[in-house]
Amino acid sequence: MSSIRTVLDYATANKARYENDLIEFLKFPSISASPQSRTDILQCAEWLAGRFRAAGLETEITPHQRLACGGGPHRPTQTGAAHGSDIWPL
Numbered sequence: 001m002s003s004i005r006t007v008l009d010y011a012t013a014n015k016a017r018y019e020n021d022l023i024e025f026l027k028f029p030s031i032s033a034s035p036q037s038r039t040d041i042l043q044c045a046e047w048l049a050g051r052f053r054a055a056g057l058e059t060e061i062t063p064h065q066r067l068a069c070g071g072g073p074h075r076p077t078q079t080g081a082a083h084g085s086d087i088w089p090l
Helices: 003-013 015-026 035-054
Strands: 058-061 066-070 077-081 087-089
Touching: 003 015, 015 035, 035 058
Parallel strands: none
Antiparallel strands: 058 066, 066 077, 077 087
């Protein structure tokens, strides 16, 4: 079986789980400029970090609720805002 077929089969088999995760993620209030949202944004960062760790990525939440995750010291690292809409490669 080709690797793309394996990926597509896995995505299809797990579609409901991914949709539920997306819905749960979108429920986090994420107005990062609002001081009242600080607790919600930190909870969102912790939720995302848990998902990244479950996928085998080393993940860190910085003091500014930014996520940094990667597969190890010699692998690419991604960083993003806790609300998930801003992601930049490092």
